[in-house]
Amino acid sequence: MDFSLSKEQTMMQQMLKEFAENEVKPLAKKVDAEHYFPVETVEKMAKLGMMGIYFPKSVGGAGADVLSYIMAIEELSKVCATTGVILSGHTSLCAAPIFENGTPEQKAKYLPKLCSGEWLGAFGLTEPGAGTDAQGQQTVAVFDEEKNAWVLNGSKIFITNAGYADVFIIIAITGTVVDKRGRKSKEISAFIVERNFPGFSVGKPEEKMGICGSSTCELIMEDCIVPAENMLGKKGRGFQLAMATLDGGRIGIAAQALGIAEGAIEETVAYVKERKQFGRPIAAFQNTQFELAEMKARVDAAKYLVYRAAMKKQDAMNGVKVRYSVEAAEAKLIASRTASDVTRRCLQLFGGYGYTRDYPIERMMRDAKITEIYEGTSEVQMMVIGGDLLK
């Protein structure tokens, strides 16, 4: 496997670093402390073509590649994990399923505006009673012949970007299927729902431990009218669509976790060189060196898993028939655990100052935790990996 970056990717990384340092980092404290959704950053990202990085120019994308997109989440998350997940939620969970499953009309209608950043995207699967167990869905879609539309009822919770999104991918039950042995199960389908469809509303943002600026809200559908042509993918294929979407999303979250960990190490390296105890910088102590050395090695290991998953997804983009569920699950499992572990240990090196809000390290520790939870907990990732291993 070749991990050397192409000329374009190297240039991309340089641009991303400059952008993150100059535009994103200065806002990170405010985003966290004031639970502020950085609209101006999203606008700037949109101008630079960052809201549709890996989609082809024919649908309004920037024509770059998956690894460049993953590096974007990584670089943003180094300085502000909230900004990282805004990009991941928008791209992987909304634009990607439309690109992969949409009809030509759906692609033409939604992708140019999503890629240009005029519209922000989100994805609604989780419900109050259905998280990891997607079969526990309660949201129901009933077809109304007269209106030639689906009528959706139910609610979704913990939806990233919800407060600011214009387009949502919504998973709902469209019927019951009976298998050969007569066992009944829910038939699940996916829909593209626009924010201003009648009967659709967004609830209050959640108060969270970390990624405080990301807008995480409830979605409420009360007789929400969704035109027939807005069903995404085939009827009854919604569960598979959701799982495939999450495979892609997990690479994004893995990149977010990776970025948080790398950002924490950067902050810590600068701090330990400056902070003096017993007459010398704490960087001179072997404990500091060993801690940082081990963290760095773990982060690099996670990075390879994340980049490998991104490259596998690129193969799929290029038309190769491959699945990357296991690679994505491994990347997310390891990167998220690394992020939690590294931020906790970095905070310890900061000592008392690390526990204060004067330094970003406590924020990074709070932000890291979510990466072990959303888009499938670490346990779900192990189910995916284990299931594949023992099949």
Add this chain to the structure above:
Amino acid sequence: MKAIVCVKQVPDTSGKVAVKENGQLDRASMATITNPDDLAALEAALKLKDATGCEVDVVSMGPATAEGMLRECIARGADKGFLISGREFAGSDTFATSQIIAAGINYIGVEEDDVIFCGRQAIDGDTAQVGPQIAEKLNLPQVSYAAEIEKDGNALVIKRLLEDGFMKIKVQTPCLVTCVKELNEPRYMNVAGIFGCFEKPIEIIDFPKVENDPLIEADTIGLKGSPTNVFKSFTPPQKGAGQMLNGDDVAAQMAGILAKKHLI
């Protein structure tokens, strides 16, 4: 109409600067950047492109490695790159350099309403001479230290910085404008630009392409054609270290010293 932007790749003097034992700059060991004022010039040209749809050409004189910088300019939005490069041009001072760049611009071709943008000065030499000297060699009007540019028909209205204020100057195109970094915020490279810049043309302008230009003579270019020579270059000595004040009462000690020296 088109915009021609002159850019230079410079060692990053704000970072670590390496000086060889003979007092010369160790360029090889230093990071290079696009000269900051030149980025302001590029941004001014790209704004003109946003407003009028005009073509933006970037031109640089330098070694083959400067091609990377031209690609970055294209990734920011420029259309074409030109690299003036050749050993005949080496060792040029500002006079000879402007002679060569002017010939390069003649090669690209200056038309009726074109605008040439330069940075005010490069951070390696800080001379601010090449822009005005290119204008002189091309016989074009110039406005230096531009801090605001507005298009007014075929003319530009430019706010030109003075130490104690500014002048508003109206200049007809074609003309040459040198830009200060206060002029604008240079845009970043954009994703589509990055993923397209390696397909865009960059033309090398070597000596044979310009040798028939009247500006190019053996005694007007390169080391031989440079009126100025470096007589000596040297590193300034470090001033001897002063006295460090210690203890809990440093502020009082300091005040005492100032009082004793009758400085307060």
Add this chain to the structure above:
Amino acid sequence: MADFTEYKNVWVYCEQRQGELQSTDFELVSEATKLAGEIGCKVVAVILGDQIEGLAKEVAGYGADEVIIADHPLLKNYTTDAYTKVLCDLSNEFKPEVLLIGATNIGRDLAPRVAARLHTGLTADATHLDIDTKGYVEFLRESSTIDVDNTTFDYEDRNLKMTRPAFGGHLMATIICPRFRPQMSTVRPGVMKKGEWTEEKANAAVITKVDVKLAAEDIKTEVLSIEKAANKLVDLIGADIIVSVGRGISKDVEKGIALAEELAEVLGGGVVGASRACTDAGWIGSDHQVGQTGKTVHPKIYVALGISGAIQHTAGMQDSELIIAVNKNESAPIFGVADYGIVGDLFKVVPQMIEEIKKAKAA
């Protein structure tokens, strides 16, 4: 070797704005008297403008032997085209050996254009000038790491040796222009020492009014207006006391600047300077910047607060009479140029200094 016998005298282009001479003009005329003394020639000041004859004595009093006045309505405001044409015409007619121009925003617009038209060399932003080699060698002994006693010099050399900082002040370069005349240099404002103005010298100077050949078609730009900056610009160059701030104020930028202002005030009324890090970050206007790309200063007291002392900065302040540095990092290079160094947090040290200075002044 070209024959330069017809080139004579040291010229100073004296810049006036709205009928007011610039302080650089006086510095340059004073410096020119030193150079003219080294080769036994005259100092000629040249003033371009409209109805500016009255300015002649102002510069002459600093030691100009002759003042050339080019008076024309089209020279009222500075335009590159008109001023270049007139100065080139004068130079072609009178053939100066040396032509010095202040490195102001206008001088740096005019000088390169003139040099290109005259086909001669131009040194930018010189900070030291010598003709006499003996003087130059002494300068090197003081200001360089060159072992002058074991280096050969040509003591007959009559070229103007123009020394300037390069690469952000990391290097000094001495430039010569051996094959062309006039030898031209722009000179950094605030560096050369202004001499004494005397009535006697002012009266002794020959004032020559020259014919100016200029037509409206010669000028391709139009000056629409000239405006002074709304907020008063900081006079760093003339200040006796400067308190500068650096990246060390990042924790609380506003408070850091306020402390610097207060310290400058108790020290006897000074101004606040800044390192490039601060002006680049937009914490303070770029007119406050001291250093290679900012202003060169030599106040009586220079206080550096939270400035690491990159050579970019020290190049602009190391000739201050007394330098005090406060920095958290004891190995900061600023302590290498400081007369007095204090290792500590400026947010703690400066309030104490303000108190102690107040006490000392009251005592």
